[in-house]
Amino acid sequence: MNNGWIGQRVRVTAMALLAWAGVFAETAILAQGQGGGASCNGGYRVTGRQASGQSYDPNQANRTVIQITLQAEGNNIRPGCTGVPVTITPQSGAAFSFANGGDQLGFVQINSNLVSEANVTRFALNGNSRRRLVRGEAVTIDLFELNAGQFPAAGEYRGTVLVQVGNALPQAVLLAITVRPAIRFLAEHGAMTRDLSFGEVSAGSVIRTAVFYQTNAAANITIVSQNRGRLVHTVQGPGSAIAYSLTYDGVAVNLASGAQINRPFRGLLARREEMVLEVAPGTNRFAGDYRDVLTLLYTAY
Numbered sequence: 117m118n119n120g121w122i123g124q125r126v127r128v129t130a131m132a133l134l135a136w137a138g139v140f141a142e143t144a145i146l147a148q149g150q151g152g153g154a155s156c157n158g159g160y161r162v163t164g165r166q167a168s169g170q171s172y173d174p175n176q177a178n179r180t181v182i183q184i185t186l187q188a189e190g191n192n193i194r195p196g197c198t199g200v201p202v203t204i205t206p207q208s209g210a211a212f213s214f215a216n217g218g219d220q221l222g223f224v225q226i227n228s229n230l231v232s233e234a235n236v237t238r239f240a241l242n243g244n245s246r247r248r249l250v251r252g253e254a255v256t257i258d259l260f261e262l263n264a265g266q267f268p269a270a271g272e273y274r275g276t277v278l279v280q281v282g283n284a285l286p287q288a289v290l291l292a293i294t295v296r297p298a299i300r301f302l303a304e305h306g307a308m309t310r311d312l313s314f315g316e317v318s319a320g321s322v323i324r325t326a327v328f329y330q331t332n333a334a335a336n337i338t339i340v341s342q343n344r345g346r347l348v349h350t351v352q353g354p355g356s357a358i359a360y361s362l363t364y365d366g367v368a369v370n371l372a373s374g375a376q377i378n379r380p381f382r383g384l385l386a387r388r389e390e391m392v393l394e395v396a397p398g399t400n401r402f403a404g405d406y407r408d409v410l411t412l413l414y415t416a417y
Contacts, residue, residue, distance in 0.1 A: 155196030159282040161189040162202070162249060164289035167256050172221070172268075174298040174332060180262040181226065182291060186279060187254040198247045200282040204239040204259070207276040207288060211236040212260070214273040214293055221273045221293060222263035230257045262293070267384060270297040270333035270416070297333035297416035302386055312393065314347075317358060317406075320397035326390045331416050337377040338413040339364060345371030347395070347406035356402045358395060362410070365389040371410075 169182030184204070206212045214221040225234045233240035239259065241249075248255050259277075273293045278286035314321035339362070349356035362369045369375040379387075393410075 155194050156200055156282075157194060159200050159284050160193050160197055160250075161284065162186050162279055162281055162287060163189060164277075164279045164287060166289070166291050169260070169262070169291075169293055171294045171296060172262055173296045174267045175300065177264060179264070180293075181258050182223070182260040182262070182293065183256050183258055184277070184279075184289060184291070185254050185256045186249060188249045188252060191252060193250045193252070195250065197250050198243065200246065202241040202246055202249065203280050204241075204257075205237060205278050205280070205286075207278050212275060212277070214275040214291070216269065216271045216273045216295075219269050219271075219273070221268055221295070222266050223260040224263065226258040226261055228258040230255065259291075267298070267300065267330065267332055268295050269381070269384065270295050295332065298331070299335060299414050299416045300330045301414075302328040302330065314360075314393070314395050317395045318397065318399060318401070321395045323393040324390060325393075326388050327412070328386055328388050329414060330384060330386045331379070331381070331414075332384060333416045334381045335379040336415045336417060337364070337379065338411075338415070339369050339371070339375045339377070340411045340413075341371040341374070342409040342411070344373075345408075347408050349402055350405045350407055352402055352404070356406075358398070358401060358406050360393055360395045360408075363392040363394075365391075 164184050164186050167183040167185040169180055172180050186202075212223075212225070214223065225236065225239075227234045230242060230245040231239050232242040239257070241255075241257070245255050245257070271294070273295060275291050277289050277291060279289055280286035310325065312323050312325060314323060341362075343354070343357065345361070346354075346357040346359050348354050360371075362371055364375075364377060367377060369377075
């Protein structure tokens with residue numbers, strides 16, 4: 117009786133040990149699977165770099181797409197590693213963003229055919245992309261498209277993403293977009309070319325006109341008079357001319373040698389700058405028409 121009882125207890129204990137051994141074995145397999153599957157030996161590492169979208173010109177309507185190129189480090193990666201998830205997430209832990217101080221770029225995520233998931237906090241590569249990485253190919257993925265028509269301040273906008281393979285340490289990849297200096301003239305306030313008439317100038321005459329524009333950086337204004345500050349008779353030529361003066365936004369301009377006016381960046385709001393052209397009274401002048409061409413060149417920098 118005693119021997120039978122002892123034998124029964126031993127058998128029960130042995131069954132319990134076998135059950136625990138099964139649990140431990142299953143846990144070990146799951147841990148390997150999270151890192152890349154039982155045949156992946158801990159997964160693999162990738163490197164990433166920005167492939168496109170390094171600059172944005174507010175005055176161009178071209179489509180601006182930000183791409184990333186990923187490639188596995190090393191060779192002979194096991195085929196079983198294709199099952200390891202590969203994700204791209206924002207370093208901040210919140211939504212993706214591209215910022216320059218307090219300014220941000222507007223963009224949308226692209227649902228590329230190389231990802232199975234694309235939203236404001238995560239991209240997940242699909243099976244085809246992962247197979248290509250394991251084979252040693254470079255994989256270039258469309259991530260974001262900058263919103264067309266935006267007019268942000270000039271400068272470099274940055275956002276860092278984390279590329280992670282399975283449970284391996286994530287790799288940081290910096291994405292940077294340089295917004296170029298630009299100027300927009302507001303067409304609703306007049307055409308780019310204007311005909312300004314002094315009318316009858318025997319008693320003198322004054323013209324007031326304004327330029328409306330928007331700039332995302334500092335601006336330089338070059339003012340050049342074709343006839344060096346003189347209205348030239350259209351028939352008599354340079355031998356008969358009428359001098360005139362110009363004040364640009366309160367600054368007297370020497371039209372005999374041209375002028376350079378610098379404007380610091382004051383924000384993205386539209387600017388209105390007034391020009392005042394004046395002819396002094398005079399009587400000893402040939403009758404007829406007098407002309408000059410005044411060119412204003414605006415350059416953002």
